[in-house]
Amino acid sequence: MDNGPRRLVVSEYLSLDGVMEDPMWTMPYWSDELAAYKRDELFAADALVLGRVTFEAFAEAWASRTSEDGYAERINALPKHVATTTLGPGEVDRRGWNGRHLGDDPKAAVRSLKGGAGGDLLVFGSATLVRSLVRAGLVDEYRLLVYPVVLGQGKRLFESERASLDLVEARSFDTGVTALTYRPSGAGRQNSPL
Structure with a gap:
């Protein structure tokens, strides 16, 4: 576990054409090697932001x-910080699964979480939240598992958001999946105020 400020890491499954919705289409490409990659990613995190x-x-x-x-034990034990306008704080708590409401200003809450020491804050799925965090300049790293499939339609990770990114790692798996790790470049990093 790192003793520096936490990083917000967005981890997504994407089709070649950028679709992230309902990722059951990823299952034919699953492998032990990919499972180990996802396990390592999860165990480096101290919390989920969803x-x-x-x-x-x-x-x-x-x-x-x-x-x-x-x-499964790790994902179940981790605290989950939940961005929602549908559920109130008490409702998130009552649903269990270590849920914690991010409050009325999720971006400010995430910024506060990032200011603490600990491991990564990991975001899975959560397209609407991710777009908001991108616009606020809060994402420190993108881990994109790109699958060799074109879906043609569906929810995409990025719609109108713009970001300049630096590729820091690329890794191929034997099933044709590619793990791409990007970080915001200095020139493209948005630092808009909350």
Whole structure:
């Protein structure tokens, strides 16, 4: 675990044409090597930052699961900071799964979380939240698993957001999936005030 300020890391599954919605299309490309990559990513994190829809879907999928490699136990134990305008703070708490409401200003809450010491703050899915965090200049790293499939339609990670990024790592898996790690470049980093 790092003792410096936390990083906000966006981790997404993307089709070659940028679709991130309902990623069941990723399953034919899953492998032990890819599972190890995702496990390492999760174990480097101290908390998850999720939108409401992703939080609810993940809670349903993971809350009662166990796993041999400890992934399920880890994702279940991590605190989940939830951005939602639909659920109030009490409602997020009552849903369990270590949910914590980010409050009325999720960007300010994330900025505060980043100011603390600890491991990564990891964002899965949560397209609307990610777009907001990109516009606020709060994303420190993008980990994009790009799958060798074109879906033609669906929700895309980026719609009208612009960002200049530096490629810091590229890794290919034997199933044709490519892991691309980007960080905002100095020239393109947006630092808009909240």
